[in-house]
Amino acid sequence: MPLFSNTKFWRSASHILPLRPQHKLGFREDVNWEITIHLKRQYGEKVKYYDHIISNDEYADSGTSEEISMSFDIAFDCISNLQDVGVIKTNKEKPLTSEQIKHNINKLKGKLAELVVILNGLTISELTWKIPLASQVISGDSLLVAQLSKKQKKKFMKPVEEMVPPTMPRGITEECVKFVTNFYATKYTKEGDNKLNEVALKILDTLKSVWCNPAFGPEFVETMNEGTYVNNVVVSAIHATLFDNPFGEHAFITTFERQSIASSDRRGDGRTGRRPDIMLVSKESDKLYELMYVECSRIFCNKQKEDDDNVKLWRETNDGMYWVQKSRKPEKGQFGIIGVQVAGQKLCLNILIRDKVEVHRYYKLRESIIPIRYSHEPSVLAEFIKTLLVLRNILIVNMSILRNTPLRRSSRNLEDSSTVTSD
Numbered sequence: 001m002p003l004f005s006n007t008k009f010w011r012s013a014s015h016i017l018p019l020r021p022q023h024k025l026g027f028r029e030d031v032n033w034e035i036t037i038h039l040k041r042q043y044g045e046k047v048k049y050y051d052h053i054i055s056n057d058e059y060a061d062s063g064t065s066e067e068i069s070m071s072f073d074i075a076f077d078c079i080s081n082l083q084d085v086g087v088i089k090t091n092k093e094k095p096l097t098s099e100q101i102k103h104n105i106n107k108l109k110g111k112l113a114e115l116v117v118i119l120n121g122l123t124i125s126e127l128t129w130k131i132p133l134a135s136q137v138i139s140g141d142s143l144l145v146a147q148l149s150k151k152q153k154k155k156f157m158k159p160v161e162e163m164v165p166p167t168m169p170r171g172i173t174e175e176c177v178k179f180v181t182n183f184y185a186t187k188y189t190k191e192g193d194n195k196l197n198e199v200a201l202k203i204l205d206t207l208k209s210v211w212c213n214p215a216f217g218p219e220f221v222e223t224m225n226e227g228t229y230v231n232n233v234v235v236s237a238i239h240a241t242l243f244d245n246p247f248g249e250h251a252f253i254t255t256f257e258r259q260s261i262a263s264s265d266r267r268g269d270g271r272t273g274r275r276p277d278i279m280l281v282s283k284e285s286d287k288l289y290e291l292m293y294v295e296c297s298r299i300f301c302n303k304q305k306e307d308d309d310n311v312k313l314w315r316e317t318n319d320g321m322y323w324v325q326k327s328r329k330p331e332k333g334q335f336g337i338i339g340v341q342v343a344g345q346k347l348c349l350n351i352l353i354r355d356k357v358e359v360h361r362y363y364k365l366r367e368s369i370i371p372i373r374y375s376h377e378p379s380v381l382a383e384f385i386k387t388l389l390v391l392r393n394i395l396i397v398n399m400s401i402l403r404n405t406p407l408r409r410s411s412r413n414l415e416d417s418s419t420v421t422s423d
Helices: 007-019 033-053 065-084 098-111 113-120 150-156 158-163 170-182 195-211 226-241 261-267 303-327 378-403
Strands: 137-139 251-254 278-284 287-296 336-343 346-354 360-369
Touching: 098 113, 137 303, 150 158, 158 360, 158 378, 195 226, 195 378, 226 251, 226 278, 226 287, 226 378, 261 287, 261 303, 278 378, 287 303, 287 378, 303 336, 303 346, 303 360, 336 378, 346 378, 360 378
Parallel strands: 137 360, 287 336
Antiparallel strands: 251 278, 278 287, 336 346, 346 360
């Protein structure tokens, strides 16, 4: 009987898919580790495991344990192969052990004496791999920062003030007003007086194409897939934002879920790295550096997807920072790795920096709405463009810092990645 008409195969596969196990001969870290551990323990008596997951009445007539075992093996390997070629993607990672987390918290205590009292009050068992602090990353919106004194918090958030200007050039606001007012006119063209105005106009032209596209009408957006949204809106806006940047062909954008070099390096042993939806990669001295990661959703995004992408993003930026540190030593507190999250129509601009005591800080710099349809409110457009211009400015500064930073002569003082590899 052909494989794909085998009822037992599909019944087995339907149980494997939600569990996301990996090939039994090549355990990987992006899987459900509770199932991994169980499989390893039960490997010598697999039939017992198969009986356990197919023991309900629905599968009572599925056949003997030997037949179920054979079908499960076929489905197991088939689903694993689909994972390997990227048809099925998983994002789960093995939870950090309490000892690994305790080690990371102790290292933070050594670097941040002023936070020892707060760190001593942490319950290690409540920290998981999804929480940045467990990987020595302090997020600007974390409870730890919320407990700081007013003076300490102002000092901690100072990098955000330096990266995000309090106001936007007046000319750009005026262009947004004109764009909304003249949108339905037969023609809209105006050359910008300076580079920022020129870039803003490029972004507005991109939005004009989106607003005129019937695919983004209210009758279609609910069923629109992620790829259409990302390629027509997000990628186009990023290209417009980086229009005529000073680094030209030395930097490029990947839009095909390219494997992250930094993630693969951190995982080691030839393991597959994460595949962000979009990356900005810069080439310096024949070495590639990932300076921006973007994770996207469909126009309608649920809370679980938003939370999962948020975790992926800070881990990707942390890997990206370590990858840079392995070959260069950019100035502390000045250089950062950008993480952009698109959750529905919400655009969040984040950055991870390495401060003067080598602690990684993760900040949300800006949040704005992506205006996929015509709006009478120029302020919505202005906030969106301001976010993208801040993104452009930071990327250009980071590429300049990277280019002018000498190569690391020795890795003697290089710490291990704080994003603990799940081995």
